[in-house]
Amino acid sequence: MARSLVDLLTTHASQQPDRTAYRYLVTGDCGGEIQDISYGRLAGRSRAIAAWLQERGLAGSRAMLLYPPGLEFICGYLGCLSAGVVAVPGVPPQGRSQNHRALTRMKRLIADADAKVILGGREVIAALGAMAEHLPELSEITCVATEDIPDDAAGSWREPDLTADSVAFLQYTSGSTSAPRGVVVTHGNLLDNERVMTERMGHTPDTIAEYDHELFVSWLPVYHDLGLIGPVLNTVYLGATATLFSPLHFLQQPTRWLSALNHYRPHTSGGPNFAYELCLKHATPDLLDGLDLSRWKVAFNGAEPVRAATLRRFTETFGAAGFRREAFNPCYGLAEATLMVTSSSITAPPTLIEAAETGPHAGAADAAAVGSGRPGSGTTVVIADPERQEKLPDGEVGEIWVAGASVAKGYWRNALATRETFRATLKGPEAGDVRFLRTGDLGFLRDGELFVTGRLKDLIVIDGRNHYPQDLELSAEMSHWALRPGCTAAFSVDGAGSGADGGAEGGVDGAVEGEQPVIVAEIAPEAVGESEKITDLIRSAIGEAHGLSVRDVVLVRPGTIPKTSSGKIQRRASREAYLAGTLAVIGAPAMG
Structure with missing residues (x-):
């Protein structure tokens, strides 16, 4: 019986060394450059990295993983597991706009995990060297580009003494309601959750054979539990094949996801609800004519609220390309449970309970x-x-x-x-x-x-009644086409609190007391001239649907709502920015 994913990787490398474990679409396009790695090569690279770590006495210590999207992260992660080193997936600083946020999070994670080594791609390690003045912590940490570790280092690899209780990695939470915390995931946790996922998603030996081992297509970030525990680790758990590409390439052109599904015809693929909404926005007749999604058996939907309207519209639109409503697989999980807790049936459509x-x-x-x-x-x-x-x-x-x-x-x-x-x-x-x-x-x-x-912490209580921010956000987003899906924050403030302008008065006469709802929403740039109309529609929609009078509606620029590294709305941070008057407001906020 396998004690860890390391044992399973060894088995697959022995039994099917030439089978493709992962392929990576470098440009995000099926017709572009493609990198792939076989199980034999994956085991060899993982052992080479593991041996490098073992020779430096790092077994049991923490290694921060800072890689751009690609196959090298997987080698680094499995190298840590193969060395008995605790992996700590992180987000490397990329581009000026993300530099400060990523740098702050990275410094926090390095300190909290007490990382002794940083593994990364060549460009990331070079970039860290250039940031030495901002990262004095690096003077105490060894940094290595794992591509530079030679293959023949694998010859000195020693199999680690792993048990179910041995720590595999620290999965830092995304921090939607608090500062990120490192969840301690053991090898036993990993194996059990992969077993659960395999059962719930119908990844049986017969199914894998029927799909010629083409199990996953994924653009999800691999530093996040959904992208790591699902497409990456379930693939190596089962000895199957996954096709991966960058989240950025998906966001730039969402149809790349559909094209990859059409080309590789995997059993399972999915993402948060917003991903399906993005595909709907690009669903032209020409696109639909060229797609065949009939082999897509499990379309999981998780990590953020699952919208009934999204499921309905996606099924109606992509049914023309063979997509079946039974394929939709809403699921629930969290890092503290490794990943998956519940998952829908793979033979029946999702269960909906009318409002x-x-x-x-x-x-x-x-x-x-x-x-x-x-x-x-x-x-x-x-x-x-x-x-x-x-x-x-x-x-x-x-x-x-x-x-x-x-x-x-x-x-x-x-x-x-x-x-x-x-x-x-x-x-x-x-x-x-x-x-x-x-x-x-x-x-x-x-x-x-x-x-x-x-x-629980986001619950809005007004006049003794509970209101869920997700419901208010959905009502707001449905009121006008220009409101971006998954980019609205609903929260409450005290009637005497400050607003986006630093001093908003509540109510018609400025004397309203108690908690009142506030809506902060991103709108498309081309709709700026309709701001007043959009504000009125949001107020009206929430009043009709929830019986609430909205204290304030603040429309902000695209990409400015505070989100976690995995794309979840940070309502608490949005509330703090609102009260501090630091939101990127479009025009003047409309007050009640």
Whole structure:
């Protein structure tokens, strides 16, 4: 029985050394330059990097991984695992606009993880050398471009003594509601979550053979858990083949994703909800005529709220290219559970509960709750009252708690947060010895299926009623074509709080007290002249759907809403920017 992914890589390299493990579309285009690596070559490169780490006595220490998109990251990551070194995936600074944010996060991660070595691509390592004055920490850290480690170094590799409890890597959370924390993921966690993913997504030996091992196409960033644990590691877990390309190439031209699906015809591919919306924006008749998506069996949708309207429109539009609604696979997961917690059926369409039936979502325009599926075998999901910590009955909204072998060990060097988040036990009639992970997410169970409704810390409470920011954001985005999907933040401020101009007054007479909702939304540049109309439409939509009077609507420039490294809206940071008056406002904010 395999003890780790290192064992499985060794097996695949022995049994199918010439099979392609990964191919990388250098330009994002199927007809452009393509790099690929076989299982034999992957094992050799991983062992060479591992041997380099072992010879320097780094086993057990942390290695920061800073790579541009490409195959070298995978070699570096598996090299760490093969050496018994704890990998720490990071985001390398790229371009002037991202430099400051990426540099700040990188410095924080290096310090928190106490990294002893940085592995990266040649250009990244060279760039770090040029940043020495901004990164005095680097004087204490060895930096190496792994391409420069010779192949023959693999000859001195020693198989590490790994157990299920050995730490594989630190997955730093994206920080949507707090500062990033390092989730301690063990080799046992990894193997269990890959097992769960394999079962839930139907990646059986027969299916892999039917697809001639073409399992994944992915543009997802590999430093994030969705892109790493899914397409990259499930591929090596099963000995299959994945086609990868850069997230930037996808964002520049979303149709590249569809073209790769059409060309390589994989079983599984997916991304956050916004990715499907981007494809819809580029769905021309010519594109549809040239696509065949009939082999796309699992189109997973996760990492941000899944929109019923998106599922419907995508199915209607791309049904002409053979896409089936049963292919949609809404799922739920988080870094603290390694990745996957629940996943939808691969043989039935997603479960939708109309707005009128969902209680907290009642009245939200086209906001049917979308089921995120059921837990994998060995995983337990309960809904608990976050205050009383008692199990709630089906249909009641509470905090999502998770237990199972995929739940990570805890937070790196943070005993208090680990105890509060990873060591919860139920009280009341359902009390027991099972330790649960408190996810901080809100949801309910219905007939065994999970429906996610929002984040506990993001919940908006006005006049004693709970409102989910995702619902308000959806209502706002649906009010006008120029509002960018997934680029709206809803939060509440005290009636006496400041606004985007540093001193907004609440209400008609300026005397409104208590919490009031604020909407900050990015709009397309060509719609700037319609700002006043868009503001009025947002107010009207939220008033009709949720019975709320919006304190303030602030329209901002594209790309300026605070987001995590994985693209999630940072509502708390948006709120802080609003109160500080630092939002990139288009025109004058409209006040109530």
